[in-house]
Amino acid sequence: MPSSQARSRARDRNNVLNRPEFISLNQPIRREHSAGEGRAGGPKRPVLRQQSQQDESGGRGSRDSSEGAQAADGGPKEASRWPEQDCMQLNPTFRGIAINSLLAIDISLSKRLGMCVGAHGPGAPLRSIVTLLAFTGHALPWIFGTLICLWRSNTLAGQEVLVNLLLALILDLMTVAGMQKLVKRRGPWDFPPGFLDYIAMDLYSFPAAHSSRAVMVSKFLLNHLVLAVPLRILLYLWAFLVGVSRVLLGKHHISDVGCGFALGFLHFSLVESVWLDSATCQTLLSIGSLQWTPLV
Known part of the structure; x- marks a missing residue:
């Protein structure tokens, strides 16, 4: 035994x-609910x-220490965002490397070419001329100029060309404004838009509205006006210099101007494919001048 x-x-x-x-x-x-249960439990329960x-105090201490460490580091939400925002991607794809490299080159070259940004920059003496050249590609001069020419025009052929040009300008304005609102890319120097930019809805950098408008207008005039060779060369040169002027002023990246040129060609092709004839243009003019009588 x-x-x-x-x-x-x-x-x-x-x-x-x-x-x-x-x-x-x-x-x-077992936690005692009464004094009688505590006495019946014997000496093991205490x-x-x-x-x-002790286990609860130890667990509470470990939780407090872990929460303190998380608060010192910025909280668990920021720690979960670190790999996406602050850490380098360990296995980037070739496409991602190429796109990031091109964007870095684009930003660097655009900032280097922004010589007319400040009043004391290397291109400060040419700032007024470059600003005037960029203004020639603004939407307001072309829309108001087209309306004035349309009001003073007396020929059906001239009114047909001017109505289609006005529709092309409105199409370019709305398309570029919609794409800029969708992409919301800032310029290389991130300047706030001016008063005229707010009127023309040219608030962001991509795509360049002046470049798109200059290419569309130059192609339109070259296609529907009989011009001499020097004037044709000057129109091409003017469209190119309008895009360059926006880069020199620090308003757009080089890629913004290139995409604006391509978008201007697209707008011109679209307007040419849906060209309005003279009868339709006269109907639109009668509606616009409040002289339309469809029942007569």
Whole structure:
């Protein structure tokens, strides 16, 4: 009998689960709800209760320390955003590398070419001329000039060309404004838009509205007006210089101007494909002048 008790005691000592730190795995912790239950529990329950309190205090301390570390580092939300915002991508694709490299080159060259940005820059003496050249590609002079020419025109052929030019200008204005609102790319120097830019809805950098308008107008005039060779060369040169002037003023990137040129060609092709004939133009003019009588 004594030998069996000694063997059971030795087995209990060798059992890992009988150690104080593992007692909670063998039996659930019972919290006393009354004084009678505390007395009936025997001397083991205070030990379990004390150990559970130590475990709770230790867990609370570890949670507090982890929350403190997260608060010091900026919180768990910022830590979860680190790999996306502040860390380098470990396995970038070739396409991503090429696009990022081209964008970096575009931004660097655009800032280097912005010589007329400040009043004390290297291109400060030419700033007024470059500003005037860029203004020739603005939407307001072309729209108001087309309306004045249309009001003073007396020939059906001239009115037909001017009505289609006015529709092309409105199409270019709305398309570029919509794309700029969609992309919302800032310029290389991030200047706030001026008063005339707000009127023409030219608030962002991509695509360049002046470049698109200059190419569209030059192609339109070259296609519908009989001009000498020097004038034709001057029109091409004017469209190119309008785009360059916007880069020199720091308003657009080089890629913005290039996409503006392509968009201007697209607008010209679209207007030529849906060209309005003389009868339709006369109907539109009668509606615009409030002299339309469809019942007569």
